[in-house]
Amino acid sequence: MKNLNRYGYAFIAPFWIIFLIFNIYPVALTFYYSFTNYSGSGTAEVVGFANYQRLIADSYFVEAFFNTWKIWGVNFALQIVIALILAMIFSDARVKMKGLSFFRSIFYLPNLITVSSVALLFGILLDWQHGSLNMVLMNIGVISEPINWLNQPTTAQLSVSLILTWMWFGHSFIVVMAGVSGISTDFYEAALIDGANRWQTFTKITLPLLKPILLYIMITSLIGGLQLFDLPMLLTDGIGSPDGSLNTMVLYLYNQAFKYNNYGYAAAVAYGLFIITVIFSAIVFKSMYGNERKQARRV
Amino acid sequence: MKKVIGLMMSLVLLFGILAGCSNSESSGEAKGDKDVDLKVWSFTDELKKPITKFEEKNGVKIELTIVPIADYPTKLKPVLESGVGAPDVFTGEIAFLKQWVNAGYWENLSENPYNVNELADNYVPYVFDLGKDENGDVRALSWQTTPGGIYYKRSIAKEVLGTDDPDEIGEMLTSMDKVFEVSEKMKEKGYRMFPDEGSIRWFSQGDDPQAWVNEKDELKLTDQKIEFLDYAKKLREESYTALAPEWSPSWFEAMDKPIKVKENGDETETEVFSYVLPTWGLHSVLKTNVEDSVGDWAVTSGPSPYFWGGTWLGVYNKSENKELAYDFVKMMTQDDEFLTDWAKETGDVLSYLPVTNEIKGDFSDEFLGGQNNYQFFLEQAKSIEPGIVTKYDQQLDTFYGNAVQEYVDGKKSKDEAIAEFYKKAQNAYPELKVPKK
Numbered sequence: 060m061k062n063l064n065r066y067g068y069a070f071i072a073p074f075w076i077i078f079l080i081f082n083i084y085p086v087a088l089t090f091y092y093s094f095t096n097y098s099g100s101g102t103a104e105v106v107g108f109a110n111y112q113r114l115i116a117d118s119y120f121v122e123a124f125f126n127t128w129k130i131w132g133v134n135f136a137l138q139i140v141i142a143l144i145l146a147m148i149f150s151d152a153r154v155k156m157k158g159l160s161f162f163r164s165i166f167y168l169p170n171l172i173t174v175s176s177v178a179l180l181f182g183i184l185l186d187w188q189h190g191s192l193n194m195v196l197m198n199i200g201v202i203s204e205p206i207n208w209l210n211q212p213t214t215a216q217l218s219v220s221l222i223l224t225w226m227w228f229g230h231s232f233i234v235v236m237a238g239v240s241g242i243s244t245d246f247y248e249a250a251l252i253d254g255a256n257r258w259q260t261f262t263k264i265t266l267p268l269l270k271p272i273l274l275y276i277m278i279t280s281l282i283g284g285l286q287l288f289d290l291p292m293l294l295t296d297g298i299g300s301p302d303g304s305l306n307t308m309v310l311y312l313y314n315q316a317f318k319y320n321n322y323g324y325a326a327a328v329a330y331g332l333f334i335i336t337v338i339f340s341a342i343v344f345k346s347m348y349g350n351e352r353k354q355a356r357r358v
Numbered sequence: 359m360k361k362v363i364g365l366m367m368s369l370v371l372l373f374g375i376l377a378g379c380s381n382s383e384s385s386g387e388a389k390g391d392k393d394v395d396l397k398v399w400s401f402t403d404e405l406k407k408p409i410t411k412f413e414e415k416n417g418v419k420i421e422l423t424i425v426p427i428a429d430y431p432t433k434l435k436p437v438l439e440s441g442v443g444a445p446d447v448f449t450g451e452i453a454f455l456k457q458w459v460n461a462g463y464w465e466n467l468s469e470n471p472y473n474v475n476e477l478a479d480n481y482v483p484y485v486f487d488l489g490k491d492e493n494g495d496v497r498a499l500s501w502q503t504t505p506g507g508i509y510y511k512r513s514i515a516k517e518v519l520g521t522d523d524p525d526e527i528g529e530m531l532t533s534m535d536k537v538f539e540v541s542e543k544m545k546e547k548g549y550r551m552f553p554d555e556g557s558i559r560w561f562s563q564g565d566d567p568q569a570w571v572n573e574k575d576e577l578k579l580t581d582q583k584i585e586f587l588d589y590a591k592k593l594r595e596e597s598y599t600a601l602a603p604e605w606s607p608s609w610f611e612a613m614d615k616p617i618k619v620k621e622n623g624d625e626t627e628t629e630v631f632s633y634v635l636p637t638w639g640l641h642s643v644l645k646t647n648v649e650d651s652v653g654d655w656a657v658t659s660g661p662s663p664y665f666w667g668g669t670w671l672g673v674y675n676k677s678e679n680k681e682l683a684y685d686f687v688k689m690m691t692q693d694d695e696f697l698t699d700w701a702k703e704t705g706d707v708l709s710y711l712p713v714t715n716e717i718k719g720d721f722s723d724e725f726l727g728g729q730n731n732y733q734f735f736l737e738q739a740k741s742i743e744p745g746i747v748t749k750y751d752q753q754l755d756t757f758y759g760n761a762v763q764e765y766v767d768g769k770k771s772k773d774e775a776i777a778e779f780y781k782k783a784q785n786a787y788p789e790l791k792v793p794k795k
Contacts, residue, residue: 100439100461119785188601188620189608197620205620210767300760302769317432318753319786320457 093326099316103323110327120328122303123311124335126216130291130307131284133220134227139276141224142231147261150239163236166229178293181222185209209295212304219290219305231276238272239265274347278340285336288313308332394421396682399445401430404669407703411696412686420686427451438463438674446677447686450498452668455488456749464497464672465680472684474499477692482736484744485709489670498672499691501700503709505665505738506560506636507657509644512727514631515656518547524729528658534561534589537661541598549631550600550619553609555590555766556759557599557634560664562586567662569746570754576791577783579776583758587765587772594766597621600630614648636666637707637735645725653727657734663741707735750787757782 093110097103114120145166149156169177184191187207196202208214242265250260291305298314299306312332316325395418398405402424409420423445425433431454437444438461450458458464467474467489474496478486482503489498508531512522519530519540531537537558541551552558564582571577593599600619602608611617612630619626635643644655671690673683689696697713700706705723708714714736721732761779764770770778784792 099435113788117785183607186606186608188618189611193620203623207767296756296760298756298760300763302764315786321786321788324788 089326089329091326092323093330095323095326097322097326099320099322106323110324111331113324114327114331119303119306119311120308120331123299123306123308126299126304127285127287127307130216130219130223130287130305131281133217134223135277135280135284137220137224138228138231138280139273141228142235142276145228145232146235146239147257147265149236150265151257159236163229163233166232168229169226170230172226174289175293177222177226178290181218182209182294185218210301212302215295215301215304219287219294222290223284223287227280231280234272234276235269238269242268270347274343277343277347281339281343282336285309285332285339308335393419396420396447396679396686397423397445398686399423399425399434399448400669400671401425401427401449401451402669405449405690408690408696408700409686412689415689416682416685418682441676444674444676446674446679446683447671448674449669449671452488452504452670452747453752454749455498455668455670456747456751459489459491459497460749462491463674465675465677465684466495467497467499467672467684468495480692480711482709482711482739484665484739484742485668487744488668488747489672498670499687500668500670500709501691501697502637502668502706503665503735503739504636504638504668504707505663505735505742506634506639506660507734507738508632508634508660509639509655509657510632511629511651512654512656513651514544514549514629518543518549518631522656522727524656524658524734527656531658531660533661534558534564537561538592538596538598541593541596544631545596545598548626548628550628551598551631552593553600553602553612553630553633554604555593555599555762556604557632558589558593559586559755559759559762560634560666561661562589563662563664563746565662567743567746569748571748571750571790574791575789577754577780577793579779579793584772584776587762587775590762590766600628602630610647613644614650634660636664637731638667640723640725640731641705648725652725655726656729657726657731659734659738663738665739665742701732705732707732707739709739750783750790753786754783757786 092103094105094107095103096106096109145162148154149159149162172180185193185208187193187205187210190205190208192208193202193205197205206214208218246264246268247260250264255263286309287307288309291299291307291310292313295301295305297310298318299310308328309332312325312328315321315328398409398420400422405422409422412418413420430451434445434448438448448463450464465472481499485500485503486496489496489500491497510527515522515527519527521527530540537551544551562583564580564585566580566582568578568580597619600608600612600617601621602612602617608617613633616627616629619628633639633644640657648655671687673680673687677683691697691710694713694716697708697710698717701708701713701717705721714732718730718732718736721730722728723731757779760782761770761775764778765772765775780792783790
């Protein structure tokens with residue numbers, strides 16, 4: 060009998076071997092590099108905590124941190140609101156919206172386009188002198204001067220947020236819909252009989268029961284959002300212009316490593332990013348579930 | 359007896375395995391490389407034709423790997439570091455050339471059996487110098503030279519300046535002040551001198567070309583470069599440009615057609631007079647984007663000589679086939695017959711003087727209204743200062759370009775823009791000594 064246990068290890072070995080070589084080893088190596096002044100070639104010299112000290116005092120990293128949060132925050136708020144409104148409309152028993160699967164695919168489509176194409180597309184749409192957006196806005200008389208969207212910090216960040224929203228609201232919508240359809244119609248029928256209006260039904264029934272789903276969306280979006288890189292990289296000059304407003308944490312890491320050849324410091328940035336992600340995931344998790352546990356204990 | 363037989367058997371088995379091992383190893387390598395004698399890595403398809411020629415001539419097989427420029431350094435570096443799957447010959451772009459010649463990936467060509475120093479006089483001086491490492495040893499060679507000029511439209515020149523002769527136009531552009539005079543004339547007739555403010559960055563060195571970073575690792579911002587901030591701002595304020603940033607769709611469009619410019623609440627239609635581009639700008643930018651105005655162009659010199667880009671190539675120092683590898687480099691950079699054909703076919707301006715001296719007399723480009731751009735560029739190449747390229751240039755140029763842009767847009771004052779430039783430079787390169795301001 061005992062022998063049989065060994066086969067188990069043999070079966071999980073392929074995964075573990077690949078996992079160790081391609082995941083654990085680079086992660087450990089990065090950790091080592093974060094204590095060195097490795098420049099990408101030649102030998103690495105151990106410098107202790109110098110990279111981490113620099114990281115804490117680095118105004119560009121702090122700037123990148125807040126940029127990332129601003130861009131992600133606006134995008135997430137919009138995305139979730141749109142997804143919830145759409146879910147309300149499509150799930151409402153009284154409205155009986157048709158064509159759910161059609162709209163679901165339409166909403167999801169932007170997510171299938173590669174980010175580089177999206178960046179190229181919006182680069183042209185948002186062009187200062189000849190962009191379609193400015194032309195439309197000027198023709199209907201909203202603005203008299205063309206706006207240089209990607210050349211001002213606020214509009215550049217907002218542009219990225221909105222592009223991200225456009226790319227991701229369909230995904231959130233699908234997940235929210237899945238959550239909504241998991242809620243028993245009994246609740247809604249009962250609410251209807253009790254004379255609850257739509258808003259009450261939504262805030263008292265749908266939202267509380269969607270909490271786990273919303274938490275899931277939030278954590279995955281947060282982890283993805285903190286790693287925001289491709290759009291800011293491709294929309295402007297790749298080092299965070301204008302005024303460093305599109306300098307996100309991963310973009311900063313990338314530039315430190317591959318453009319400035321400060322691999323050691325970039326490794327420290329990577330670990331800084333990791334710690335931040337862990338902390339915020341924990342906070343989100345706690346704030347969503349912490350209360351419930353307390354209440355449960357009280358009961 | 360049994361023991362002995364057993365031992366012998368196992369020894370045979372062991373040898374068999376070992377032999378099998380070494381066999382499969384060598385045959386494995388040979389299999390992978392059997393049809394490939396040489397591996398070449400580059401970031402454009404430029405070498406495709408030369409490789410075919412080299413294959414035919416020598417009866418060998420070459421494998422060319424093309425990696426887009428954005429990924430080229432990041433892909434190539436690990437391969438060179440580890441030596442696994444590494445190329446025998448690889449090219450380097452000016453942007454990272456200085457870093458690579460000093461990294462020791464390229465074979466030292468100043469030593470035996472290459473001794474390329476003997477050929478130094480055969481090359482455009484700045485091109486040959488750029489391939490040298492810190493000790494003055496040559497690591498990479500280039501077949502081309504990439505000096506720049508100002509490409510302009512003859513019809514507009516004739517209308518506004520009364521002549522379309524490149525020499526005469528060049529005389530009108532020998533300093534930035536003169537450039538502004540011409541710009542004003544252009545503006546009066548409804549034309550724009552340049553597509554954008556960045557166009558003049560190549561003249562920012564002025565009459566005092568200095569490296570960004572000197573031997574003591576000190577970052578130097580010369581007065582000329584600071585003055586450039588004002589020049590760029592003046593271009594914007596006086597509406598001398600068409601507000602079409604380099605490589606943007608409108609930048610390309612303005613080459614061939616009138617474009618609309620929106621500023622101060624007005625929309626005006628205008629045409630761009632000139633583009634500041636190097637040798638390759640003619641073949642891979644202008645010719646590929648211009649249809650209507652073919653033949654209406656000419657090239658002349660600006661306030662100061664400059665060069666932009668360029669490709670060097672060398673032999674990987676851990677290559678197992680250095681001889682053949684160097685043969686290829688030799689064909690690309692020293693073979694009279696090949697280079698003559700190459701130049702005539704592509705119009706590429708070569709850095710190998712024995713060939714250029716032969717052929718420069720009878721070049722004329724239809725696109726440029728029959729002008730001999732070859733001779734013009736070779737003249738420009740002579741006056742380029744070689745010693746001012748550093749491995750920091752690409753990033754520092756970007757940082758300074760940003761500073762200029764922010765000053766031009768009115769987002770920062772001059773001092774703020776410069777301070778930000780210093781801060782960025784220090785952040786990217788902690789080893790630099792940056793002036794405290």
